[in-house]
Amino acid sequence: MNKKKRLAENGMLISILASVVSIIFGLIFGFVLLFILNPAKAGIGINAMLTTGFASLDQFGKVLYQSAPLMLCGLSVGFAFKTGLFNIGASGQYTIGAFCALLGGIAWQLPWWACLILACIGGGIWGIFPGLFKALFNVNEVITSIMFNWIGMFLVNFLMANMPILLASAWGASNSDRTAALSAANPGAIIPKGGLDKILGNSSWINISVFIALLVALITYFILNKTTFGYELKACGYNKEASRYAGINANRNVVLSMIIAGALSGLGGGVYYLAGTVQYVLEKSILAMGFNGIPVALLANSNPIGTIFSALFISYIQVGGSAMQPNFSSEATDIIIAVIIYLAAFALLMRGLIIRLLSGKKDKEVKA
Amino acid sequence: MNILANIISLTIVFAVPLMLVALGGMYSEHSGVINLALEGIMIIGALCSCFTLQSLDRSGFGPAHPQLSMLIAILVAGVTGMAFSVLLAFAAINLKADQTIGGTALNTFAPAFAVVVTWAVQGQGLTTIQIPTWIRITQANFGLEPGDGFWDMLIFKYFYLTTPIAVILFFAAWIVMYKTRFGLRLRACGEHPQAADSVGINVYRMRYAGVLISGFLGGVGGIAYIIAIGSGFSSSVGGYGFLALAVMIFGNWKPVQILGSAVFFALFKVIAAYNSSIPFLPKLEGVKDKSSLYQMLPYVVTMIVLIFTSKSSKAPKAEGIPYDKGSR
Structure with missing residues (x-):
């Protein structure tokens, strides 16, 4: 439990996790949108976005x-x-x-x-x-x-x-x-x-x-x-x-x-x-x-x-x-970026959520 | 004389979107939320409205009932703009997020979304949605003979349904802001939300109302802009959402002054586009790209005005600050 507490107090780790969560949300949203627009090509599209750089x-x-x-x-x-x-x-x-x-x-x-x-x-x-x-x-x-x-x-x-x-x-x-x-x-x-x-x-x-x-x-x-x-x-x-x-x-x-x-x-x-x-x-x-x-x-x-x-x-x-x-316009990337910015706007809330997840049951015990 | 009629009617058709969107910004800021997302809201409204017009055109309903179709398209623009602004309202009001960052997110989203959707619907590379020609109100609508005299040019050259609707919305804005209980409460939430709350006004609900009204006006402004430029919709409103913010500031957050500054800004836009054919302007021999110079001027003037008015600014006191019931 102490280890968890320390994790929850590590500001750097929480910031990084918050960013990773924003990115994941952004990618999921982008994929869903592409899927709605063109279900057959959505997989190819998102794959191109995520692999071309390497x-x-x-x-x-x-x-x-x-x-x-x-x-x-x-x-x-x-x-x-x-x-x-x-x-x-x-x-x-x-x-x-x-x-x-x-x-x-x-x-x-x-x-x-x-x-x-x-x-x-x-x-x-x-x-x-x-x-x-x-x-x-x-x-x-x-x-x-x-x-x-x-x-x-x-x-x-x-x-x-x-x-x-x-x-x-x-x-x-x-x-x-x-x-x-x-x-x-x-x-x-x-x-x-x-x-x-x-x-x-x-x-x-x-x-x-x-x-x-x-x-x-x-x-x-x-x-x-x-x-x-x-x-x-x-x-x-x-x-x-x-x-x-x-x-x-x-x-x-x-x-x-x-x-x-x-x-x-x-x-x-x-x-x-x-x-x-x-x-x-x-x-x-x-x-x-x-x-x-x-x-x-x-x-x-x-x-x-x-x-x-x-x-x-x-x-x-x-x-x-x-x-x-x-298959898709390259602006699809901007949609993912927009979702990331949107989530960053309420960064505090995201952080609070991650801290709660990291510290797990601790919160409940304190309340009890 | 015809060139004068042309300038006046063009100025009006470009002032319409500026005024509508600036009025939208006014509602939102008076409720206490900075609406930086106006540009994005305009794009979403215009996108959905243009698709509506296109499908009405193809189904044959549009050419048969042009003005009814136009009214539908305008309502679609307003409602979709409003729906999009919910995203800003939710982040700014419920989640107490940074309003300017939330607005930036929406502004990033809208043009990208518009390009991706247009691309997907119309096919690769076809990123412009053409708008039909039947939307213009002509002399025939009033049983008049078509002509090209002064008054014909002035009234009918660029006459669209958006103009009378903008006039109605302008008077509505003035009445709502100053003559109704709702307007007073809205302004109270932007000036001192704690005081408003203490007398039983639901600040969150008022702020939602402010943002949603601005979303509606922003969407209508979006289609009004596309009609004004007349070359179809290509996922952009040319920075008019930001220009409308300048109009709102220049208009001191008040409807009548916003109308005046919208006309002033639109005049510069028209001068920028037609400076070579306007006789009374300075010639500036040998200077190229005068259009950029004239387009830059409204922004410069706004900044100069801000210097002089900042001490007596009528900006809502609590704008941009999330309302937290618990804070003192």
Whole structure:
């Protein structure tokens, strides 16, 4: 019984179990929905989603490649959560970061690492707004973030359309609806593969960005758990009034937290578009990558180390999702992600349930 | 003159979904629940409504009774939107979940669900549901001769059943909010739920009412948006649910001001689409993609307005905070 009690008090274990339960519920729900839509193909579909990521080295390379921006966006959302802020604006910061990275790479011919720094700065600037609006005018950061998602997207589309040097048409291609391919414009701006492609069977996707993201996750963990600054941030997240009473400048921390969160998302945009495999297409819809940072952070319970694994998982099922075609649309993955977010919304209840299950009969005995 | 008539009628047809959805957000927020899921609710309402229209079209009932069919489609949109919003209400009210995360979950779910279902029903790659052309109200409905004069353009170019219904729902919103016991109680639950509870108001029930009404209006707004863009439904409402949130804030959570700001935001949308053919706008020679610039402006204006109004904000005091009977 003592052992059970200890298990029930292990916060980490409970968080992991809560995430696993959410994932299982999500998968079951997804399967049932697919079964209703097309009973004959549901099994094939869900099998494709769950096995493709490991099916070939190339696909596994893709999982790693996509996990890097997801990890960074997840870290961004999680970092803001720790300060009690909901950064739904990761998408806008990601877009601005991508724009700054491409601006540095194509227009200014900078090397890749300088472009990544620019991406951080761009995202950070975009994070200032929700932070400042919250600190100075007490405007809910969710509202500001949503507005700045749209402002960021329209601004980037507008700027790119008016900077012909960024577009593919200036670099020997015919289309002007997307940015130039980095291989044509500035091969030095492509993030190096670091020999990883050799290990992963010449995967065209992989580069060192997943290691950059891992490093950033470790740094974030260190800042949050081993520094005074991180302690102050978390104190503001738990109780703003109490931390102010203890002499912590809560407003300053809100702004700083949003800047750092913005920089993380911006870096995510940088690593995704500097891989040399995708070009930014001038679209009229918000990029989904920033939003996918939300389930990554929620699954990890905002823990930076947990974010590594949750980003890998989300990336894994997304790569699998695109293999479900033509039987099902790849958006089926998003349905599973939505269920995971929904369950995470009442995380406390889930935890309570798991604690009760773990401690088994203990509850009843205490009551008796 | 015809271009003016065109701009006015387009503005109205785009203001309709914005106003309906913003009014929906207003009901929900006055009851104390932030409804971030409006975008998703619009998508679900539009999805079910478009399928209804399509099947009515195929059965022959639609072309025979166009406006009755349209009314059915609008009701389907409202009811399915309402059903979808139950998910938010359940998480936010019964389980005391974080409302913004719950809303985000619904917003992630709706477009994915719409794509998967449309794909499964219509076949691979066919992700756009076309809406029939008979839904438009024409001069013939009133026994008039078709024409293309100023008034014909103004009234009939983009005249759909959603517009008169939106007018009715607008007046209903004003009356419900300010002239009924229900409206007063609803607002009490958003301002100070403990006080409302102490005088015998069932806070949970009022909040359910607020969210469900917003679900209904969100669903109707969804089909109204699809009618406005006129190019069929492809699993998206183009961020109008979020724009409606901005309209609601800009409108200070009050029906009349929401109507005004919906028209204002819709005008920017129309200018963004037709800026090259509108004579009195600045020309901005050599600037490309002016449409993005005009589409960005409403959001920028909302943020500037928020700076000045935040001190005297009329936002419901208790919005976003789950009501717990035991807490003090």
